[in-house]
């Protein structure tokens with residue numbers, strides 16, 4: 067999904083909200099106008115409004131008192147129905163732009179929000195609460211790694227390879243990277259190595275068009291995150307080959323790829339194609355770091371029993 071497509075979808079989502087708000091309002095008005103007394107009062111009040119707008123000079127004050135009288139009568143009938151004049155207007159979800167997506171010539175904030183929500187939905191991010199603000203690590207080395215990872219997102223250029231034992235916080239860091247990137251309007255794809263490998267297999271077994279669609283989606287995203295590489299089953303002629311194709315194509319297109327793995331660099335080299343290793347470990351283009359520490363999931367305090 068490129069920015070233009072994203073913008074179009076976001077605009078149509080906002081237009082949908084406007085349409086819904088206006089349809090709800092029309093439906094209420096129609097229902098109210100089935101009541102002859104309401105219909106009469108409303109008509110007289112609207113006519114008084116027009117009269118007031120058209121008059122000037124002395125007649126204006128006569129029109130004003132007539133308008134006030136009609137308004138009081140109209141307010142009363144609304145109050146009897148437990149309504150106010152406010153209820154007769156569409157309830158737009160964005161009161162700044164009335165769900166048009168723009169204020170004058172500028173885009174409204176709600177359009178950006180809608181675009182970010184679309185990016186988030188398309189990203190496979192499983193936890194939106196994992197953010198850099200919520201990351202805490204007492205280990206000074208890990209703190210420095212987290213800080214640098216944040217810079218990598220903000221600069222938008224380098225790849226990232228994060229190694230470390232199980233439970234050192236690699237997935238949490240990858241999720242924080244993903245959430246930050248989405249908040250910056252980046253098109254992110256987050257995959258566990260297991261799920262990505264299944265997708266590779268699906269591509270491999272599909273007809274050419276679907277295969278290309280899958281690979282294009284993987285290479286088009288601004289940021290591709292592969293979490294826990296090394297835990298997936300290696301399918302012969304699939305896993306390493308497709309991984310290389312995707313990573314290589316992404317590097318050629320200057321798109322960022324982030325990988326986390328339990329594997330040591332040596333095991334990484336042994337398990338995958340040497341070409342993947344050398345492409346991904348190019349120190350000029352990749353931030354490589356190891357998270358230290360023991361398994362946080364095993365050392366976290368047990369929850370107190372509630373009863």
Ligand SMILES: [Zn+2]
Nearest residue numbers: 160163174176
């Ligand atoms: Zn708005």
